[in-house]
Amino acid sequence: MYLATNIFSKKISLVPPRNGYGSGLVCAGKVSPNVVVLCADLSESTRSQAFQKTFPSRFIEVGVAEQNMAGIAAGLALSGKIPFISSYAVFSPGRNWDQIRVSICYSNTNVKIGGAHAGISVGPDGATHQALEDIALMRVLPNMTVLCPADALETEKAVIAASKMNGPVYIRFGREPVPVITTSHSPFRIGKAQIVKQGTDVTVVACGSMVYEALIAARALSPKLSVEVVNNHTVKPLDIGTLSRSVSKTRALVTAEEHQKAGGMGSAVLEALGAKLAVPAEQVGVNDTFGESGKPPELMKKYGLSSDDIVRAIMKVGKRKR
Amino acid sequence: MKRYSLPDLENIATHIRQDIITMLVRAGSGHSAGPLGMADVFTALYFSVLKYDPRRPLWPDRDRLVLSCGHIAPVLYATLAHAGFYAKKELRTLRQLGSPLQGHPHVGELPGVENSGGPLGQGLSQAVGMALAGVMDKKSYQVYCVMSDGEHQEGQTWEAILFAGKHKLAQLTALVDRNNIQIDGFVEDVMPLEPLRKKYEAFNWHVLEVDGHNIQQVIEACQTARAITEKPVVILCHTVPGRGVDFMEYKFEWHGKPPSKREATVALEEIRRVRTLDGKIVSEHE
Numbered sequence: 001m002y003l004a005t006n007i008f009s010k011k012i013s014l015v016p017p018r019n020g021y022g023s024g025l026v027c028a029g030k031v032s033p034n035v036v037v038l039c040a041d042l043s044e045s046t047r048s049q050a051f052q053k054t055f056p057s058r059f060i061e062v063g064v065a066e067q068n069m070a071g072i073a074a075g076l077a078l079s080g081k082i083p084f085i086s087s088y089a090v091f092s093p094g095r096n097w098d099q100i101r102v103s104i105c106y107s108n109t110n111v112k113i114g115g116a117h118a119g120i121s122v123g124p125d126g127a128t129h130q131a132l133e134d135i136a137l138m139r140v141l142p143n144m145t146v147l148c149p150a151d152a153l154e155t156e157k158a159v160i161a162a163s164k165m166n167g168p169v170y171i172r173f174g175r176e177p178v179p180v181i182t183t184s185h186s187p188f189r190i191g192k193a194q195i196v197k198q199g200t201d202v203t204v205v206a207c208g209s210m211v212y213e214a215l216i217a218a219r220a221l222s223p224k225l226s227v228e229v230v231n232n233h234t235v236k237p238l239d240i241g242t243l244s245r246s247v248s249k250t251r252a253l254v255t256a257e258e259h260q261k262a263g264g265m266g267s268a269v270l271e272a273l274g275a276k277l278a279v280p281a282e283q284v285g286v287n288d289t290f291g292e293s294g295k296p297p298e299l300m301k302k303y304g305l306s307s308d309d310i311v312r313a314i315m316k317v318g319k320r321k322r
Numbered sequence: 323m324k325r326y327s328l329p330d331l332e333n334i335a336t337h338i339r340q341d342i343i344t345m346l347v348r349a350g351s352g353h354s355a356g357p358l359g360m361a362d363v364f365t366a367l368y369f370s371v372l373k374y375d376p377r378r379p380l381w382p383d384r385d386r387l388v389l390s391c392g393h394i395a396p397v398l399y400a401t402l403a404h405a406g407f408y409a410k411k412e413l414r415t416l417r418q419l420g421s422p423l424q425g426h427p428h429v430g431e432l433p434g435v436e437n438s439g440g441p442l443g444q445g446l447s448q449a450v451g452m453a454l455a456g457v458m459d460k461k462s463y464q465v466y467c468v469m470s471d472g473e474h475q476e477g478q479t480w481e482a483i484l485f486a487g488k489h490k491l492a493q494l495t496a497l498v499d500r501n502n503i504q505i506d507g508f509v510e511d512v513m514p515l516e517p518l519r520k521k522y523e524a525f526n527w528h529v530l531e532v533d534g535h536n537i538q539q540v541i542e543a544c545q546t547a548r549a550i551t552e553k554p555v556v557i558l559c560h561t562v563p564g565r566g567v568d569f570m571e572y573k574f575e576w577h578g579k580p581p582s583k584r585e586a587t588v589a590l591e592e593i594r595r596v597r598t599l600d601g602k603i604v605s606e607h608e
Contacts, residue, residue: 063485065481068482071447075437075450102441107428
């Protein structure tokens, strides 16, 4: 129901998730004339250019000024618009956190934040441009919804869904082409986690590009271990029901994300389930360090974000379970 | 909207100053100098310049007032009460648990409050956004942004000034409380802004300067600003911090504290004397 049938085929199409941001903006713009898009000198890279071409009068170039962009968006939203602000995640929400906190979240304005080039897979640009803290920064803010879609198609759906809900939303997505594992028919609902592979021994809760890695890990361990994989695209509000039902069944939990372990999606899941479930748990994520320049697959491997790392984490919790 | 005579307006400003003192002494914390210094500007704005309907605070065609320097909230709250957005008795709850009169304004809590503000430098960007929305929707409302001089030390302020200049946002009028004080001292000592007029002009703004205690001048400057359609306009309002209370005037020490009960009694008496025409503000308007 959720996944394409050919996800393990070599022929699976690889698409940058940011493309889904661009196409999602155009779709949202067609649905509502109130959707406007702002960009801080990165319209090509964030793919917000697609919207600019379709709706030039509703596109606002703010220059290299992310704080101003967040504030202008708040003012537009207070006047009935549905603004999407677009930049790299290290700059927005990295640079403009106070503006997002007060002008957007405290005011509960209807502003959507597109954080492009998130994660270590940005690659050769190096640590300055690899957002590994953005989920933590955003999920700690009251009124904020945090989305981390798994592929380009899901990013498009996340953008459209964000445009239809009222209130601040952060959407995080990467630069590198990743396998399109969902289909245009896969359902997407904000706040509803998806069990994309059923299993009985260990639950892997993943988001973003790590959903695919989790599926690879699950396949590698089959049939020795039956791994359940959850696409947890909504980091906030968490779908505690789906997550706790899965973990109550498997009694072992692994979380996986392209983000610092501290404060990220896994951290959110452990906070939410910790009080309810005493089960062995492991986090796959970046271990309190900055990244560096390199090719995306090299970095994913070096910083512990590959399917092999997920396999190791599954084995660890599997052992502790017994 | 009712037309007020100049003596009426001066009378309203005096009442607003009295309310500010009463609110602050009751709250036991808050800012004194800025709110008192801006009472005349707020009176001019809400009783002559702005187009609004207190019974319909979200009327889409209203003029907007964005308060960027949220710490002068007492003058906004007192003015909105006088303008009929809510009952004056609400003013007694400033800064108390459960009150819509938060220490710094929170949009959505109180009718008439257009933005949340406190962390400096965030208001002008929001005012720009509101003005842009007005342009997109072909509305004729004007957006006024009240800023402190100190918050021009925040980079975001200049980002917004740059943007408004580029877009020739004539729907935007900024009013700067040029009182030359901030928490740590005089603005020109802490981090000088002069020549402020030239800075704004270099960013493609039209600059007007007024005596911020001359209500007539403030009104006329706002009319001029509205008539200028090719640029955003900034009105540098030269004010005296703590205006109306002798022991507070010009003193940066009064930026962030309320009067004690005893000080408040003296302050209210001084403000009352101003109103009864034996004070020192009146002569400027004669």
